[in-house]
Amino acid sequence: MRFQDVLHSAGPQARHIEALWWPMLGVCTAVFIAVLAAVIWALLRAPRGGPATPPDLSSLGKPERGARIAVLAALAVSTVLLVALTLASFFTDRALARLGPPALTVEVIGHRWWWEIRYEGFATANELHIPVGKPVLVKLKGDDVIHSFWVPNLSGKKDLIPGRDATLTLRADQAGTYRGQCAEFCGAQHAKMAFLVIADPPEQYDAWAAAERKPARESADRRGGDVFMERGCATCHAIRGGGAAGDSAPDLTHVASRQTLAAGSVPNTLGHLAGWILDPQGIKPGANMPTTPMRPDELHALVAYLGALK
Numbered sequence: 212m213r214f215q216d217v218l219h220s221a222g223p224q225a226r227h228i229e230a231l232w233w234p235m236l237g238v239c240t241a242v243f244i245a246v247l248a249a250v251i252w253a254l255l256r257a258p259r260g261g262p263a264t265p266p267d268l269s270s271l272g273k274p275e276r277g278a279r280i281a282v283l284a285a286l287a288v289s290t291v292l293l294v295a296l297t298l299a300s301f302f303t304d305r306a307l308a309r310l311g312p313p314a315l316t317v318e319v320i321g322h323r324w325w326w327e328i329r330y331e332g333f334a335t336a337n338e339l340h341i342p343v344g345k346p347v348l349v350k351l352k353g354d355d356v357i358h359s360f361w362v363p364n365l366s367g368k369k370d371l372i373p374g375r376d377a378t379l380t381l382r383a384d385q386a387g388t389y390r391g392q393c394a395e396f397c398g399a400q401h402a403k404m405a406f407l408v409i410a411d412p413p414e415q416y417d418a419w420a421a422a423e424r425k426p427a428r429e430s431a432d433r434r435g436g437d438v439f440m441e442r443g444c445a446t447c448h449a450i451r452g453g454g455a456a457g458d459s460a461p462d463l464t465h466v467a468s469r470q471t472l473a474a475g476s477v478p479n480t481l482g483h484l485a486g487w488i489l490d491p492q493g494i495k496p497g498a499n500m501p502t503t504p505m506r507p508d509e510l511h512a513l514v515a516y517l518g519a520l521k
C-alpha cells in the first residue's frame with residue numbers, strides 16, 4: 212500500500228495540487244524569512260537608552276524617506292506575490308475541472324464511521340476499486356454529520372455535507388492501493404474512518420466488479436447463515452442472495468474479499484472477524500454495531516460462513 216502522501220501524486224488531480232503546493236511553500240517561506248530578517252534588523256539598529264543615557268529620539272521628528280520607500284516596495288512585492296498565488300490557484304482549479312467525461316460513476320456515502328460505496332448493481336464498504344487511467348466520478352453524500360473524502364495521493368478533499376450532494380473526479384495513473392481518510396472531525400471514531408482506493412488495470416477491475424455483482428456464494432454449511440438471521444445481524448446488514456436485506460450497515464455479500472474490517476480498524480482475517488463480532492465496542496468504541504452475546508459454536512459457524520463470502 213502507498214504511504215498516504217500529498218507529495219507523491221499518482222494521478223493528474225493530485226499532481227496539479229502538488230504543483231501548486233511547491234510555489235506556495237516557496238513564496239510563503241521567502242516572505243516569512245524576509246519579515247523575520249526585517250524584524251531582527253529593526254531590533255538591532257533601534258536606538259537604545261539606559262538610566263544614565265536617555266534614548267536619542269531626534270529621528271522621530273524627521274521625515275523618513277528611506278523607510279517610506281521600503282514600506283512601499285514591500286507593499287508592491289506583497290501585492291504582486293498575492294496576485295500571482297491567486298492566479299496560480301485559479302488555474303489549478305480550472306485544471307482540476309478538466310479531467311474529462313467519467314468512465315465510471317460511483318456513489319460514496321459517509322456514515323459514522325464507515326464508507327458505503329455503491330456501484331451499479333452492488334455495494335461494498337470502505338474500499339473503492341477503480342480502473343487505472345480512467346476518470347472516475349465520485350458522488351459524495353453525507354448521511355449523518357459532515358465527513359470529508361480525502362485520498363491525498365489522488366486528489367484534494369471534498370466534504371460530504373448531509374443534504375448537499377457533492378462530486379469529485381479523480382484518476383489514478385499508476386496501479387496500486389492508496390489509503391484515504393475522513394478529513395473532517397465527525398465524532399468519536401473519526402480516526403478509524405479510513406478507506407482504500409484500489410486502482411487496477413481495467414481487465415482486473417472488470418473481473419473484480421463481475422465477482423462483486425454476483426450474489427453471495429452458497430454456504431457449504433447453512434448453519435452460519437442461520438445464526439446470522441437468528442442473531443439479528445440481518446436487521447442492519449445485507450447479504451444479497453443470503454436473505455439478509457438490512458440497509459444501515461456495510462453490505463456483507465462479499466465481505467471476505469475486503470482487506471480490512473470496520474473502515475481500516477483491523478485486517479480482515481478470521482481471527483479479527485471473530486474478535487469484531489464478539490466485541491465491536493472493544494475495537495471501535497461507539498461504533499453503531501452492538502455486542503451480540505453468542506455461544507462459541509454459533510460464533511464458529513458465523514465466522515466460517517462470513518469468512519467464505521469472497
Ligand SMILES: [Cu+2]
Nearest residue numbers: 393395397401
Ligand atoms: Cu471523520
